[in-house]
Amino acid sequence: MEGHGDQTMLKPSVILTGTAKEGSSGPPIGLVDIGVSEGAYLFRVALPGVRKDRSKVKFEIKSDGKVQIEGVMTGPGFLKESSAMYQMKVQQLCPPGPFTVSFKLPGPVDPRLSSPSFRPDGILEVVVMKSRAQPTVADSHPPL
């Protein structure tokens, strides 16, 4: 029993659980999920560390489905109060500075019909309607 206790003590203080445990092969920022429904697309973009209040988050949607997200990654918060300079020995989080995340949705959209939400957990979640200008959805709104 005590052996188990010792093992716990020896473990590093960083504990990863869930999806975070599966490695950081991708960039820590800008992971994108895209969902499709009959009339709309949904995309979710991971923006960990992007602070709502000072990151100037914005995104552009083009009618052909291209999306570009812009923002500014904020640095460590405590540096403001501290005069110490830190040379980063481990740098796995996105470094401070501007960034963009670009991708393309599977089809044309109506950039006006968008409902964005920057969730408190750092996920930018946006629903955007498929373009009605295409005859693909002519069933309920037949072209005039």
Added chain:
Amino acid sequence: MSASGTSFPDPDWPRQDPTRPELPFSHHLPPDPLLDAGSFIDSSTVPSRTLPSSPPNHARDLDRTPRKKSDTSSTRRSPFRAQPLNSYNLPSDSPAPRNGDSPASKKVSASTSRGTDASSKSALSERPNWLPPGWVVEDRVRSSGATAGTVDKYYFDPVSNRRFRSKIEVLYFLETGTLRKRKKSLDGNPTSTDGSEEPKSKKSSSNTKTAPLDFDFFNVPERVEWVLTDPSKDAWTPFIDKEKVPEYTKREWVGAFQLLGRSKV
């Protein structure tokens, strides 16, 4: 203790007053900027905001500003109800045939000159300059109840057919694209009397067909930029070519979005 407690306003109910003791808190309108908590309006002199659930009339929906009182006596208890002109196709939540008094509404013609006067006054009244294009303003005169004769000003959103009862409600909706929050009704007579509520159930089906008619689904702009302008509220503002999209335009977008979202997403 308990007996004496009844004579004191509930601390959680600061606006309770003797003239409308039956009002559940859930029916209270949004906080009144002109009426301090704890105060009340005497219904005998000024329009009181009776509740949607109060049966006999449409004396509800009162606005906050004092109304013309000159015509009160002539219309008090009058059997007819002010009938809005048909120039605007009211949503089904308009006060029309409710509470079984629809027959009264048929008697409009029988009502004296006062009736026609009321009708004409219910037509489009002077537009405030803060109102976006396309909105409709209507003055309606109450036809019955203790507050008959008072004039209520309503604002109609042409996109959603929503009705608003005050400038405050309109501006809030224009700014946020959402309705002012209110508690849900507890008594099963929920939102039907409030046109500013989001259209639901039976009404939404018809609106689904009519509301977006003036939304051009086919003229899609090439690109729109959405900027997080109010992080605390998660409020996003669209820009086209670096130009901020006007609030009422954005609101049309939101309306169209919600419409599509209801029909098929």
